[in-house]
Amino acid sequence: MDNIVFGQYYPSNSPVHRLDPRVKLLIVLFYIVTVFFVADYAMYGVLFLFIVAVALLSKIPLRVLFRTVRAVVVLVLITSAINLFFTKGEELLFSWKFISIYKEGIERAIKLALRLILLMLFPSLLTLTTTPMELTDAIESLLSPLKVIKVPVHAIALIMSIALRMIPILMEETNKIILAQKARGADFDTGGVLKKAKAMIPVLVPLFVGAFRRADELALAMDARCYSSVAKRTKYKVMKLTVADLVAALFCLSVFALVFLNKYLWHFDEMILSLFR
Amino acid sequence: MSIEVKDVTYTYSPKTPYASTALKGVTLRIEEGEYVGVIGKTGSGKSTFIQHLNALIRLQSGEIKVYDIDLTAKKPDLKRLRGTVGMVMQYPEYQLFDETVEKDVSYGPKNLGLDDREIKERVREAITLVGLDYEDIRDRSPFELSGGQKRRVAIAGVIAMRPKVLVLDEPIAGLDPKGKQEILALVKKLKASFSPTVIVVSHDMDSVAENCDKIALFSDGEIARFASPREIFYDDELLAKTELDCPSVVKVAKELSRLGMSLPSMPVTKAELIAALRERRAHG
Amino acid sequence: MPITFKNVTYEYPTEGDPVPAVRDVSLEIADGSFVCVLGENGSGKSTLAKLMNGLLSPTHGEVLVDGETTNTEEEEALFSIRRKVGMVFQNPDNQMIASIIEDELAFGPENLGVPREEIEERITYALEAVGMTEHRHHTPYKLSGGQKQRIAIASVLAMKPKTLVLDESTAMLDPKGRREVLKVAHELNRQGITVILITHYMEETVSADRVIVMSEGSVVMDGTPAKVFGDRDAVRRYHLELPISDYLAEKLREAGFDLPQKIYDEKSLAEEICRSK
Numbered sequence: 112m113d114n115i116v117f118g119q120y121y122p123s124n125s126p127v128h129r130l131d132p133r134v135k136l137l138i139v140l141f142y143i144v145t146v147f148f149v150a151d152y153a154m155y156g157v158l159f160l161f162i163v164a165v166a167l168l169s170k171i172p173l174r175v176l177f178r179t180v181r182a183v184v185v186l187v188l189i190t191s192a193i194n195l196f197f198t199k200g201e202e203l204l205f206s207w208k209f210i211s212i213y214k215e216g217i218e219r220a221i222k223l224a225l226r227l228i229l230l231m232l233f234p235s236l237l238t239l240t241t242t243p244m245e246l247t248d249a250i251e252s253l254l255s256p257l258k259v260i261k262v263p264v265h266a267i268a269l270i271m272s273i274a275l276r277m278i279p280i281l282m283e284e285t286n287k288i289i290l291a292q293k294a295r296g297a298d299f300d301t302g303g304v305l306k307k308a309k310a311m312i313p314v315l316v317p318l319f320v321g322a323f324r325r326a327d328e329l330a331l332a333m334d335a336r337c338y339s340s341v342a343k344r345t346k347y348k349v350m351k352l353t354v355a356d357l358v359a360a361l362f363c364l365s366v367f368a369l370v371f372l373n374k375y376l377w378h379f380d381e382m383i384l385s386l387f388r
Numbered sequence: 389m390s391i392e393v394k395d396v397t398y399t400y401s402p403k404t405p406y407a408s409t410a411l412k413g414v415t416l417r418i419e420e421g422e423y424v425g426v427i428g429k430t431g432s433g434k435s436t437f438i439q440h441l442n443a444l445i446r447l448q449s450g451e452i453k454v455y456d457i458d459l460t461a462k463k464p465d466l467k468r469l470r471g472t473v474g475m476v477m478q479y480p481e482y483q484l485f486d487e488t489v490e491k492d493v494s495y496g497p498k499n500l501g502l503d504d505r506e507i508k509e510r511v512r513e514a515i516t517l518v519g520l521d522y523e524d525i526r527d528r529s530p531f532e533l534s535g536g537q538k539r540r541v542a543i544a545g546v547i548a549m550r551p552k553v554l555v556l557d558e559p560i561a562g563l564d565p566k567g568k569q570e571i572l573a574l575v576k577k578l579k580a581s582f583s584p585t586v587i588v589v590s591h592d593m594d595s596v597a598e599n600c601d602k603i604a605l606f607s608d609g610e611i612a613r614f615a616s617p618r619e620i621f622y623d624d625e626l627l628a629k630t631e632l633d634c635p636s637v638v639k640v641a642k643e644l645s646r647l648g649m650s651l652p653s654m655p656v657t658k659a660e661l662i663a664a665l666r667e668r669r670a671h672g
Numbered sequence: 673m674p675i676t677f678k679n680v681t682y683e684y685p686t687e688g689d690p691v692p693a694v695r696d697v698s699l700e701i702a703d704g705s706f707v708c709v710l711g712e713n714g715s716g717k718s719t720l721a722k723l724m725n726g727l728l729s730p731t732h733g734e735v736l737v738d739g740e741t742t743n744t745e746e747e748e749a750l751f752s753i754r755r756k757v758g759m760v761f762q763n764p765d766n767q768m769i770a771s772i773i774e775d776e777l778a779f780g781p782e783n784l785g786v787p788r789e790e791i792e793e794r795i796t797y798a799l800e801a802v803g804m805t806e807h808r809h810h811t812p813y814k815l816s817g818g819q820k821q822r823i824a825i826a827s828v829l830a831m832k833p834k835t836l837v838l839d840e841s842t843a844m845l846d847p848k849g850r851r852e853v854l855k856v857a858h859e860l861n862r863q864g865i866t867v868i869l870i871t872h873y874m875e876e877t878v879s880a881d882r883v884i885v886m887s888e889g890s891v892v893m894d895g896t897p898a899k900v901f902g903d904r905d906a907v908r909r910y911h912l913e914l915p916i917s918d919y920l921a922e923k924l925r926e927a928g929f930d931l932p933q934k935i936y937d938e939k940s941l942a943e944e945i946c947r948s949k
Contacts, residue, residue, distance in 0.1 A: 244771050269769070276771045279813055290444045291483040294475035295545060296467060296499030313495065316485035320531065325766045332767035334727055335759040336780040336831065337751040347778035347791045430816060430846050535713055562843045564713045564872045565913030591846045594916055633847055636916035636938055643942030658916065662923050665945065669929075 119179065121239040126355060127169030128240045132249035134356045138363045139237045145367040146229050154370050155225050161366050162232050169240050179235035180228055187227045191220040247271045252350055266340050277325070284321055288314050390553055390585045391418040391441060396450030398436055410436040412609040414450070418587065418602075420552075423579060425596040425617070426589045428606030429631060434589050437606065438555050441587070442473045455552065471500050474551025474583065478558045480542030481535065489515065489533075489541050490526040496549040507548075514548035515541070517581065518574060536567045540574070547578060554583035558590060572599065597621065597635035597656040605630060617656045637661045674835050674866055675701040675724055675757065680733035682719055693719040695889040696733070701835070701868065706861045708877035708897075709870045711886035712911050717870045720886065721839040724868065725757035726750045738834070755784060758828030762840040764812075764820035773799075773823055774808045780831040791830070798826040801863075802856050818849025822856055835866040842871055850876070874901075875915045878935060885910055898935045917941040 122128075127135075149155060166176050200215030238246075251268035258264050289299070292313045299310050398411040411433045418424055426434050439445045440452060443459055443466055452459040457469050477483065486492035490511055497507045515522045518540040525533075530541050539559075546554070559575065560568040572595055579586045590596050596603060597617045605612045605620055607630040613620055620626065621638045634642070641655055641664075652668055655661035677699040683690035694716045701707055711717045722728040723735050726742035735742045737753045744750060761767050770776040774795050781791045799805045802822040812820055821841050828836060838857060842850040854876055861867045869876065877883050883900040885893035887910045893900050901907060904922065907914060914922070917936040921944070925931050930948045934940075 242772075244775065272771065272775075273769050276769060280765050287477065288483055290439065291475070291477045291480065292495075293444055294442050294470060294473075294477070295496040296470045296549065297495075298499065313483075313485045317483050320485075321482055325763075328761060328763060328766035329769065331722075331727060332759075332761055333769065333779075335725060335754055335761075336827065337754050337783040338779070339747055339751075339783065343785050344782045345785050345787060345791070347782055347788060347795075348775065349788060429848070564911070565874070566712055566911040568913075593847075637920070639938035640917060640920065640942050640945075643939055644945060647942055647946045649942075649946050658920060658923070661920060662927060665924060665929070666927055 119235070119238050120242050121171050121175060123170045123240075125168060125170040125240070127165060127236070127359075129355070130240075130359055131350050131352055131356045132241050132245040133252055133350060134352070134360050135237050135241055136246065136249045136253065138360060139234050141364065141367050142233050143230065145370050146226060148374055149226070149370055150222065150374070152225075154373055155222075155229065157366070157370065158229055158233075161363075162229070162236065165233075165236055169236065171236065171239050176232065176235060176239065179239075180231050183227055183231045187224045190227065191224045194223055195220040243275050244272065247275065248348060248350065263340065265344070273329070280325075281318070281322060285314065285318055288317050389417060390420040390422075390455060392451075392453045393417070393440070394451040396437075396440060396447065396452060398440070398445065398448050402448070410609050411440075414609075414611050416604055416611060416614045418553075418585060421584045422586075423599055423601045424585075424587045425600035425603040426587060426606065427591070427593070427596060427603055427632070428612075430591075432606040433609040434606050435557065436609075437604075438475070438557060438587065438589060441553070441555060442475045443469055444475070467500060471549050472551055473553045473555060474546040474549055476543055476546050476554070476556040476559060478561060480546075481538035484530040484538060484542055484545075487529060488527050489520075489530050492530050492541060493545045493548050496545055500549060510548045510550065511544075514544040517547055517578065518544045519570070520544070536563070536570070539563075539567075539571070543571075543574070547583075551583055553585040553587065554578055555587045556589065559588065560590070560592060560595065568595075575599075593621075593633050593635040594637070597637060598658070605632065618654050621656055622654050674703055674738055675699075675868075676736040677723070678734045678736070680723060680730045680735055682723060682728055683731045684719075690731075692731070692889050694723065694730075697889075697891050698733075699884070699891065699894075701866060702881075703834075704861070704864055704866055705881045706858070706867045706879070707869070707882045707884060708880040709868065709884045709886060710872070710874070710877060710910075710912060715886040715910075716889040717886050718839055719889075721759065721837050721868070721870055724835070724837055725759055726753045727759070751784065755831050756833055757835045757837060758831055758833035759837045759839060760821065760824045760828055760841045762843050764817055764824055764844070767824055768812050768820070768827075771811050771813070773804070773810055773812055776812065776823060777827050777830045780827055784831060794830045794832065798829040801829055801860065802826045816849060817845045818852035821845065821849065821853045825853070825856055825860075829860070833865070835868065836860060837868045837870070839870050840872070841869075842873065842876065874913050878915060878937065885912065901935055902933060 146158065149158065163173065166173055195212060195216050196210060198213060198216035198219050200213035202214035203211060204214055204217070205212040247268055250271070251264055254262065254264045254267070293299070297310060297313060299307065302310070393414055393416050396411055396414045397409070399407055399409045401407050414437060426438065428434050436445060440447065441454065443464060447459050454469060454472055457465055457472065459469070484492050486495065493511045493514055494507050497510050502510070512522050515525065520537065520540055530538060533541065554575070556575065559571050563571060575586060575588070576599070588596070588600070600617055602615065603617055603620050604614045605626070612630050613623070613626055621634050627634065635656060637655055637658055637660070641651060641661060644651060651664045653660065653664050655664045677697050680694060680697045681692050682694040683692045697720065709717050709720060719728065723730060723742070725737070729742050737756055740749060740753055742750070742753055768776050769779060777795045777798055778791050781794055786794065795808070799808055802825050804819065804822050804826060807815070807819070812823055815823065824841070825836070836857070842853050845853065850873070857867050857869060858879070869880070871877065878897050880897055883893070883895065883897050884891055885900060892910060893903065893906055901914060901918060915937065917938045921931050921936045921941055924945070929945065931944050936944070
């Protein structure tokens with residue numbers, strides 16, 4: 112259950128944990144854009160070192176960080192395989208019946224795998240160092256300019272926050288109902304898809320009825336505590352940018368800038384590689 | 389003998405950092421015809437224990453036998469087990485789901501694979517037994533009933549499986565005094581009809597003292613004592629160790645003895661206390 | 673007088689003939705008193721509670737909170753009433769919106785537009801008042817039922833109410849949780865907050881200043897616990913349950929023991945029995 116409340120949050124009191132969640136969220140957005148622009152090994156290496164450096168700074172054990180890649184292993188393998196087998200190129204390396212593998216195919220497969228892994232790693236650092244609650248606040252704050260065009264930003268944030276609060280409760284309730292129906296002889300495990308789906312009705316109906324009952328009571332409790340989406344509210348938790356946030360933002364952006372400039376202007380990677388030739 | 393539990397230990401999320409042991413070497417034997425109270429603080433292992441009796445939790449270590457059904461077997465006969473042990477969960481009214489009361493109550497017997505005539509017969513019997521008017525209520529939606537009626541329908545859903553052992557998890561939680569008395573009377577009635585063995589999890593020491601033949605007192609996942617209410621509620625050391633509250637009757641009796649008035653017996657029910665006081669007065 | 677009912681009737685909107693949930697109730701709740709409301713399920717207790725802070729407004733008659741009527745659609749007027757009359761409900765899981773306790777406590781004051789610094793103070797005060805200070809940064813999910821209800825009380829206290837209405841807030845708790853909540857309620861009452869406790873448990877009412885019994889929407893008994901429980905016929909008629917020691921006293925009296933008519937707990941009963949021999 113903790114996994115749901117805190118996502119994969121890894122508690123620690125590191126400088127990275129203490130950063131403003133808005134800054135962290137924006138950095139991750141820039142990072143994702145950056146990754147899509149990289150296509151050479153040296154820059155993959157730069158980004159990888161960057162991630163390891165941030166991980167060390169955030170006191171997250173590397174094994175915890177790398178474990179998050181497991182979630183995308185299957186995706187990585189499938190996409191790599193597709194690229195491996197279906198990329199046509201100049202240099203044919205291997206051919207057997209209808210399978211033919213080209214050098215370009217291998218290269219694309221490797222790069223894609225690396226890119227996917229990089230795409231998983233850094234955002235994982237965000238969720239490892241930031242609680243879902245902080246992220247909710249950050250999203251609310253970042254979206255707040257949209258209030259001007261009448262987007263109900265606060266309501267959206269409140270919905271996210273209530274969802275975070277209710278998910279573990281509903282999970283527990285689902286579990287209870289499943290046990291109760293099992294005790295009445297329900298069988299959720301055998302039969303075809305259709306039979307299994309039908310077997311879930313005695314779980315889903317009470318779950319929905321219960322969810323509506325909870326929603327009703329919650330609405331009443333919010334009314335009793337003077338909630339109104341239109342009234343002028345104050346906010347207890349105000350996020351403040353600190354010098355550390357600016358430093359972090361500058362540092363990260365300069366790393367990303369380096370990657371971009373490398374692609375379009377300088378070609379550092381060739382310079383570096385030439386040193387080894 | 390109806391239930392035999394030997395050295396059962398259970399750990400949630402074993403081999404992870406979240407591992408927590410809920411039961412430690414629980415052993416007890418419940419005879420047919422007993423009314424057993426399962427008590428202890430929240431989190432002491434009561435729920436984990438009763439869920440084992442119906443194989444809602446898979447046995448990790450130890451042995452459980454319910455009549456002749458061996459839960460240690462690789463594939464225990466779950467269908468027969470669930471027809472033998474009826475489980476009324478906490479707030480059972482929140483598990484109702486079908487369009488009509490009749491359909492909802494027949495869910496259990498249907499799962500047992502009975503034929504339609506038998507199901508109909510059992511549903512009528514169960515609904516009548518819980519004190520509802522079968523003809524009047526069978527076609528109504530369970531969701532439009534009052535709270536007390538819903539709970540009865542939910543109990544009927546379990547009764548319709550004609551369990552020999554009836555397990556109830558806090559059956560009187562959240563009820564008003566009248567509803568409480570009605571459900572307790574209903575449990576007695578069911579015990580007298582076809583569920584000779586009753587196991588009740590409860591925080592209400594007064595009703596436990598009043599109704600149970602034996603009490604399984606849980607503390608930190610272990611059975612601190614499995615004995616009669618008298619043996620448990622008059623064992624001050626045990627009560628202190630397990631932070632257990634006494635029933636009112638016992639509190640009065642202990643207060644009397646503190647004030648120097650000795651009673652001819654150790655009463656745990658209201659009737660026993662009154663009888664003891666009368667007897668004492670009659671003999672000066 | 674913080675709360676006054678003047679010939680209040682409330683009918684839930686239904687098709688067909690409306691059945692009043694509360695009929696012609698007139699009441700005055702004295703400042704600083706501890707009032708218990710008893711009655712069977714469906715007797716109108718909860719409706720009465722919801723009329724006290726304008727969650728429902730009377731079909732006929734009027735409810736006044738500090739002289740302000742709840743017969744209003746004005747959000748500001750309703751908020752002013754709800755701030756004064758805080759309400760805690762039955763199911764602790766269905767009245768919390770935040771995943772961190774201090775955020776939960778901030779919700780009410782935020783809605784009222786209380787300045788940040790003051791919210792901070794109020795959270796500190798409210799957590800202190802219910803004895804949950806060390807849980808400030810935790811999630812409510814892991815707490816016991818009694819602790820959750822104490823947090824719910826604290827969330828209301830953060831709005832600085834004059835009156836606290838506990839609408840069956842002890843019904844779902846184990847005995848330990850019930851004791852915790854009652855202790856907090858009595859402590860707050862000592863500090864001058866008016867407490868209205870709606871409950872099924874007769875033993876919770878013994879130390880109240882006043883007991884109100886409802887049946888079929890009407891107030892049928894109203895007085896000190898001794899007066900209310902002293903009327904045995906009425907106790908039976910309204911399906912109230914005497915505290916066990918009180919029941920024992922009655923039975924012993926029937927058996928010829930000479931016990932004075934009063935409200936007993938275990939200790940006083942034992943004392944009187946010793947005296948009577």
